[in-house]
Amino acid sequence: MSGLFITLEGGDGSGKSTQSALLASWLEEQGRTIVLSREPGGTELGVELREIILHRRGYIAPRAEALLYAADRAHNIATKIRPALERGDVVLQDRYLDSSVAYQGAGRVLDPTEVRNLSLWAAEDLLPDLTILLDLDETVGRSRLDQSRTQYDRLEAEKQDFHARVRASYLELADAEPERFLVLPAADSIESIASAIRARVATLL
Ligand code: TYD
Numbered sequence: 001m002s003g004l005f006i007t008l009e010g011g012d013g014s015g016k017s018t019q020s021a022l023l024a025s026w027l028e029e030q031g032r033t034i035v036l037s038r039e040p041g042g043t044e045l046g047v048e049l050r051e052i053i054l055h056r057r058g059y060i061a062p063r064a065e066a067l068l069y070a071a072d073r074a075h076n077i078a079t080k081i082r083p084a085l086e087r088g089d090v091v092l093q094d095r096y097l098d099s100s101v102a103y104q105g106a107g108r109v110l111d112p113t114e115v116r117n118l119s120l121w122a123a124e125d126l127l128p129d130l131t132i133l134l135d136l137d138e139t140v141g142r143s144r145l146d147q148s149r150t151q152y153d154r155l156e157a158e159k160q161d162f163h164a165r166v167r168a169s170y171l172e173l174a175d176a177e178p179e180r181f182l183v184l185p186a187a188d189s190i191e192s193i194a195s196a197i198r199a200r201v202a203t204l205l
Contacts, residue, residue, distance in 0.1 A: 001032075003085030004204055005126070007096040010134035011167055012156050013144035014186040015193070019134065020092050022194045023201065027090050030205060035084040038094035040069060042076040054153040062108040066115055069100050074122035082126070097123065098131060098173050103155060106169030107162045129204060132197055133174050136186035138163035 006023075008016040024034045041050035049072040053065065060068070073096070084091050097119035105112030120127075138160060145156060174181035182200045184193050 001088040003088050004032075004090045004130075004201075005081065005085055005093070005128045006091065006201065007093045007098070007128040007131045008134065009095060009098045009102075009131055009170060010186055011136050011138055011141040011163055011170075013141035013148075014134040014136040015190070016094050016134055018190060019132070019193055019197060020094055022190070023197055024092055026194075026198055027092075027201070032205070033087070033089045035080070035089045035091045036093075037076065037080060037091060039076060039096060039099065040072040042072070042093070043080055045075050046072045054155065056154075060154070062104060062110055065108065066100060066104040066110060066118060069104065070118050070122040073097065073100075073119060077123040077126055093128075096128060096131070098133075098170065101173060102166045102169040106165040107155075107158065109165075112169065128180065130200065131174075131177075131181050132200075133170055133181055133183045134186035134193070135167070135171065135183055138167050140187060 008020055010016055020036065024036060027034050039046070040053055041047050049068055053060070053068045053072070081091055081093070097116065100119050101112050101116050104110050105115040141163065142160065145152070149156070171183070174183045182197070184196055186193070
């Protein structure tokens, strides 16, 4: 059985972890072995990097931030994701290189092509088989977050126009690679999103 690499993308508060958990249990029912991962923080080293990237106080230069995410990605792909795919597992990962293009490229206003190339270098050109984009108006995402957080991390704390650029960038990425992306409105019901995801994933099994 060949491995499958599925990533979930979307703004903060778009429901990625809920959908990832639902998809994981459905895939298990289909007899597949699942590896759940996330970036930043999918590995032990990644957990340390995550702490620095998201919770360190003070300014981090945009290029340093991009490199920290790329370092997390390089280690995660080399030590966890590639071995899982080689075993034939299904990898469900919360965020991947499209997050870097959207947040560091459009959000921090670095060159999106350079950010993408940096990520591809870090990951030795591994692209997902499917990327599920849960598209959400950034003001709705913010109010969802407000209900679940007492404190924001460095990225969540960015202003609305940052998150609006992130959203627009995600939609552009999806337009550019329609065969890799499945775009779903994150405001739909949890069950209708889950069933649209299952229908698409079923075609890849
Ligand atoms: P995430 O773990 O999804 O945060 P949460 O648990 O709050 O949903 O992601 C952490 C933050 O890191 C999120 O705001 C998006 C950001 N991010 C980037 O800016 N670039 C990247 O390459 C990745 C993977 C995440």
